Amino acid sequence: MSAEVIYGKPLAEELRQEMKEEVSALHEKKIHPKLVVVIIGEDPASMSYVKGKQRASEKVGLDSELIELPVDTSEQYLLDLIDRLNQDDEVHGILVQLPVPEHISDQKIIESIDPRKDVDGFHPMNAGRMLTGQDTFYPCTPYGILVMLKRASISLEGKHVVIVGRSNLVGKPVGQLLLNENATVTHCHSRTKDLRHHTKQADILIVAAGRPSLVSGEDISEGTVVIDVGVNRVDGKLTGDVDFDSAKEVASYITPVPKGVGPMTITMLLHNTIEAAKRIHGQ
């Protein structure tokens, strides 16, 4: 068997087209959704993702601003900047590109963002709201995965979802989100004994560990849905955590890297920004 490849790109394009119309309608009501992205330092990979976010924002008609700060920016300067953005009525979404330099506490930064403008969905208030099954901003990558699965008509109810990776950005929140969809969720991580035993049990396998080729065909049972969330640079090229060629032979569906989950992540960021503007303006 050879898996059907689920591309995020065409779905992202379709959703962005709908968003463009929604943004136009908001403009008529004098609401101009605006996203501010803050990046500290000049890491080329981070710069490239941030540029992607800018391009996508402009394409759907969002106002967007990129604030580039030097790598030696103090934590206090950043906190003061976020405070100003929190107060600014024209700003609806604030994203501080992670990782931040070591002398800055990422948790402190995340907690300083007004939860109503936290379009990453990383603030503990939004994380807690998701945990308790309330309406909130879902983190963009987990949300993008959920939308992709739904669009491919892959049901979640009662399915065994195995997640490899337990980051606050992807692993933990995607488990929570899919648990809310009535999936049975197993979290694996670097200390898990006999990883393959667990990955083989999956109806849906989500790999978000940040290790190239961590999972290959031998780790997967026939018919598994494989979602690759890896973002690794190998010899300058973007690759995922799954050995695509061998996994494709056994999986029923598989997402590639690039053109899989990545474009959906950005799309859900745009979605959250529009939502933030609507909520702030009582729409």
Ligand SMILES: Nc1nc(=O)c2c([nH]1)NC[C@@H]1CN(c3ccc(C(=O)N[C@@H](CCC(=O)O)C(=O)O)cc3)C=[N+]21
């Ligand atoms: N506060 C914060 N929020 C984030 O959401 C966040 C972050 N920090 N730090 C870094 C990671 C990584 N990330 C990606 C998003 C889209 C692509 C993406 O669209 N990738 C394209 C290709 C892009 C390329 O080739 O460079 C694709 O997979 O097809 C990749 C990576 C968001 N992140």
